[in-house]
Amino acid sequence: MAEAIRSHYWAATPLGAIENWPAALKTTVSLIVNSRFPQCIVWGPGLVTIPNDAFLPILGDKPAVLGRPFSDVWSEAWHEIGPIVERAFTGQPTFIENFAMKTDRFGADEEAHFTFCYSPIRDENGAIVGMLDTVTETSFAVRADQQLKILNRELGHRLKNVLAVTQAVTLQTLRRSTTLDQAKAGVSERLAALGRATDVLTASEWDAADLGALAEVALAGHQSDHISVGGPLVQLSSSQAIAMALALHELATNASKYGALSVQAGRIDLSWKIDPAPNPEGIRFTLCWTEMHGPTVTPPVSKGFGSTLIERTLKSAFKGNCVLDYRPSGLIFTLDAPLAAVSGAAGLL
Numbered sequence: 266m267a268e269a270i271r272s273h274y275w276a277a278t279p280l281g282a283i284e285n286w287p288a289a290l291k292t293t294v295s296l297i298v299n300s301r302f303p304q305c306i307v308w309g310p311g312l313v314t315i316p317n318d319a320f321l322p323i324l325g326d327k328p329a330v331l332g333r334p335f336s337d338v339w340s341e342a343w344h345e346i347g348p349i350v351e352r353a354f355t356g357q358p359t360f361i362e363n364f365a366m367k368t369d370r371f372g373a374d375e376e377a378h379f380t381f382c383y384s385p386i387r388d389e390n391g392a393i394v395g396m397l398d399t400v401t402e403t404s405f406a407v408r409a410d411q412q413l414k415i416l417n418r419e420l421g422h423r424l425k426n427v428l429a430v431t432q433a434v435t436l437q438t439l440r441r442s443t444t445l446d447q448a449k450a451g452v453s454e455r456l457a458a459l460g461r462a463t464d465v466l467t468a469s470e471w472d473a474a475d476l477g478a479l480a481e482v483a484l485a486g487h488q489s490d491h492i493s494v495g496g497p498l499v500q501l502s503s504s505q506a507i508a509m510a511l512a513l514h515e516l517a518t519n520a521s522k523y524g525a526l527s528v529q530a531g532r533i534d535l536s537w538k539i540d541p542a543p544n545p546e547g548i549r550f551t552l553c554w555t556e557m558h559g560p561t562v563t564p565p566v567s568k569g570f571g572s573t574l575i576e577r578t579l580k581s582a583f584k585g586n587c588v589l590d591y592r593p594s595g596l597i598f599t600l601d602a603p604l605a606a607v608s609g610a611a612g613l614l
Contacts, residue, residue: 266318267298269331278332279311289388293397303402306386307335307350308395314338323379323402325370335398341374342366353383353396363403378407430507431459434574441570451570455514458483462510466503474506475499480535483510487517491526496537499550499607508582515571516554516598524596525559532557539604548604550583556595564591583607 275283280290290308297304297317306315312335316324324330330338339346345366349359362380369375381400385393434455442448461482465474476499484492501509513535517526525531537552556562565572575598576587585602 266316266321266331270294270298270315273331275332278313279309280313280332287388287394289386289394293386293395297397303400305335305398305400306395307398308386312336312350320398320400323370323400326372327370339368341369349383350396353385354393356385356393358385359383363407365407376404377402378404430511431456434459434511437570437574454518455511458510458514459507461485462507465510466506473500473502476501476509476537479506479510480513483513484517484535487521487526491531492517492533492535494535496552497539499537501607502582505582505607508578512575512579513554515575516596519571520556520559520596523560524562525556528559531559550585550600550602550604550607552600554596554598556597559595561593562591562596563593 271283273283275281280286286294290306293306294315297306297315300317301319303319303323304317305320307313308315314330314333314335316330324338327338335350336343336347349361352359360382363378364381365376365378367374368377370377379400380403381398384397384399386395386397388394435452438451438455439448442451462474462479465479465482476496477494479501480494481489484494517533520526520531520533525533534555534557535553536555537550540549540551572589575589579585579587579600583600583602584606585600588597588599588601590597590599
């Protein structure tokens with residue numbers, strides 16, 4: 266930029282030939298061209314622009330600005346910054362942080378943010394002859410801060426949901442327990458299942474949870490070598506992942522105590538699929554838990570907390586139907602839900 270200033274045809278501008286410039290202008294030009302901080306001189310009534318090299322990236326793809334009026338350079342935002350420039354030329358310095366400004370630097374309108382100082386430049390007699398614009402762009406930092414606030418609000422919302430589930434599971438476990446040891450074991454196991462679900466969600470930054478990975482983690486402590494798991498790639502939302510993890514825990518716990526996992530020969534098949542239909546509204550997501558080669562099953566006299574939790578949480582999270590079928594040959598649990606309600610499944614078709 267120093268070379269560009271020396272070779273520029275200044276005679277065609279209000280500044281005139283460079284050898285006739287006043288001392289204040291020559292001194293300020295020398296200061297900015299030797300600075301790595303973005304700076305720009307705005308000189309005289311014509312607002313003639315003289316930037317340094319560090320200032321150029323702020324201009325983006327704007328046409329060459331050297332020697333042009335500052336009001337032309339930032340014409341699209343002059344209604345915003347023009348009054349601030351006027352104050353600088355009356356002797357009032359201005360410092361503004363993260364100033365939002367509509368601008369066109371790359372062929373399209375955008376909102377950019379700048380922290381800048383407009384400082385009056387005085388000659389040897391104290392008269393104001395120009396303005397020094399010292400500026401840094403903060404667009405990225407401002408957007409990052411805005412995104413962080415959004416993420417924090419979303420995290421707070423998700424934490425409240427997890428705490429609500431934790432509270433509900435704990436209270437219901439305590440209400441249905443007949444001994445303190447039973448209550449302690451039930452709460453501990455269910456909270457551990459909840460924790461494993463949050464581990465899967467945390468690995469994906471709580472964006473979504475892969476059903477296959479979730480099932481593997483949820484069933485890890487329940488003779489997983491006796492359980493076959495399979496199905497297409499399906500991503501669950503955070504609420505669906507938590508509901509599914511708790512449901513799988515209850516199914517596996519029941520199977521370990523009374524069902525297929527209580528005997529050596531017992532096996533469980535956990536599978537899910539997408540059932541096509543003539544129109545998108547009819548496409549279904551189906552998950553099935555099938556127990557085989559276990560003890561003869563007798564339907565329970567009343568619903569326990571486990572079956573209630575399975576039916577209520579999954580029905581709510583997936584907006585679907587849940588069926589626990591206590592067949593003599595083995596328990597079969599089925600979840601049938603519209604594909605549109607399953608986060609990430611729609612992309613499979």
